[in-house]
Amino acid sequence: MQNDFLSPTANPTFTLLSLMNAHNTNPPVHKTTTITIARENTIHIVEAFLDPLVTVFTLWAIAIYLEGTLPPSYLILSIIVFSVSYPGHSKIQRTSWQIVKNTLVSWSLFALLFLGFGQMTHSINLFPYEAIVLCIFLTPVLQLMANFGLRTFAPALIKLQGPAKRAIIAGMNEQGLALADRLTQSEYEAIELKGFFEDRSVDRIPSQSQYAILGKLSELGGYAKDHDINIIYLSLPMASQPRVLNVLDDLKDTTASIYFVPDIFLTDLVQSRVSEVDGIPVVAVCESPFMGFSGITKRLADLIFSIIILIPALPLLLLIAIGIKLSSPGPVIFKQRRYGLDGKEIIIYKFRSMSVCEDGNAISQAQKDDVRTTPFGAFLRKTSLDELPQLINVLQGRMSVVGPRPHAVAHNEMYRKLIKGYMIRHKVKPGITGWAQVNGLRGETETLNKMQSRIDYDLEYLRHWSMRFDLHIIFKTIWVILFNRQKNVY
Structure with a gap:
């Protein structure tokens, strides 16, 4: 299997995007830095579709119940609703009260926006009063049931993915340790962190106690092969290009997926994302959120x-x-x-x-x-x-x-x-x-x-x-x- 990072035609949406564009359903806490790990987990995929699909299916069920069929007006509305609400935000790691509060507040704001738009355009007249009332009150209830149901069945979904993936991190620095904390603290990520590889002496490494240093960077490739490592995170300074190239060269003989965790996430990033210019990956460090x-x-x-x-x-x-x-x-x-x-x-x-x-x-x-x-x-x-x-x-x-x-x-x-x-x-x-x-x-x-x-x-x-x-x-x-x-x- 070819290394994802080494392939010149690979999709460039790797860990960098997750590091810099973490989702947050609540308004952000002042002066915080968020970091999330790569969204490969089945649960994250389900969460992205969960609330939008519940809303759409609720709308369809109401249409069939009241109209006996699915009129075009409901189909058009469901497409608009799905487009605006996808992807759904992650709630599974929040408390029960936070899930209830977030769902009710989000749906109330969402419903007010659509009701206001419908009133202005008179498109609200396309739907019977009973359908509007049922949709407003039934949708958040079903969303809550779906989210709590997902939490209940999350362990089974994780098991369906197979054994936990084994991961190592190259570079024990601030962003590497932040990533390690998320990997070990998350209850819903099937990733087992084995430890770090680092060339620097102990006195130059940020203070830490719970993570093992498994060896030097030159030993990383051999360790990955011998211990069947599935994921390797390269948390090396961008200024260390020769070291990065040497590590990548050593990893050509492994089947591990390789993700680059650049130190630019420590800078003041605004709407950062990975994009392409005629097939060439580019990283947006500062971009307007109002694109497209x-x-x-x-x-x-x-x-x-x-x-x-x-x-x-x-x-x-x-x-x-x-x-x-x-x-x-x-x-x-x-x-x-x-x-x-x-x-x-x-x-x-x-x-x-x-x-x-x-x-x-x-x-x-x-x-x-x-x-x-x-x-x-x-x-x-x-x-x-x-x-x-x-x-x-x-x-x-x-x-x-x-x-x-x-x-x-x-x-x-x-x-x-x-x-x-x-x-x-x-x-x-x-x-x-x-x-x-x-x-x-x-x-x-x-x-x-x-x-x-x-x-x-x-x-x-x-x-x-x-x-x-x-x-x-x-x-x-x-x-x-x-x-x-x-x-x-x-």
Whole structure:
């Protein structure tokens, strides 16, 4: 059997992709690094299809029960539902309560999105009321039954894969030890880690106690043959190209699958993935999450949400405009240059909340008891009503409903020199609300650490974006505004 890594025509989706693109159904915890092992396990394949197929089969069952057949409208809807929900997220290693919470929250957001879209397009009229009600309440119940059933039968599925695969890791370094921890701690991976191969002396190896060092790198090939090793992970620094080539040369006489675990996952990766350019594998280290179908989905969601909010809010917008005119002299709408997608300047709109309209090379952030803020403007800022005109920016395509908040050009030019990775946030359109803002990082950033924290949350959003995550941020924004939980908003 040919080594997967050595084959020039092999599919390049090896361990690197799993290391850098771990799935997470819950919104990410701030400042964490995730690492998962290669998704060859049957359970992971089943999980990818489980929730989408349960949803589709539930829809079909309801159609047959109510209609006596499967009308084209149900078939089209099932294709759309499967496309949006596939692949399903991994839940098997979560607690029972986390599975219940995740399923109910995810399905509620998913159902609200489709109901809103159906109402806007009138496509909801294609389905009887009974079908909609049954689908909303029956689907999450069946999803929960399927997920708990999978947990019950997981040991049997693992046994069907045969004996546990024997694995070794070349290179005892940070990423190698992180991979080893996952291999040994996972209950649902049929992989037995035998140990490490390392050339360095003990005093140069990261402190560890539970993993054995089986020998030098030059001995790895012989050990793999003698002990029938199935998987070899090469966790060697990318700068050590001669060592990597020597190891690969020694492994040509083995049948083990070989995976490269590069040290670039320790850098600030954003939407990293393995792709191809005319058959040549390339690794995306920093890429926009809104590529291809994801970009279309994001844009459609922005348009639908903006229209749903703007139309009923028109009387409120008129009242706010009158209030601004009566409370202080000046224009109703405040315009300011900010950086948008790809760092290009855009003009954003807000209801004027101050007595000034600053847009120069030096702009002071709003502070507590700021004399520039009008009394009516303070109310608008506290309730975030001053942000409503930015829905026009969303319709124009300059902004998104959810994304990193745009900063004034003057602030951008200052912070891009002080914070590493600051401009990465401009790989996507800026948002009216964002992951940083719903976590209390809105308003004045009087210290560099506060701005650094905001940027950290922005990059977390880019790494873990999904429509589900966007909906979570929108609902959390509404919660924060309604219950007056906004901090540092002056």
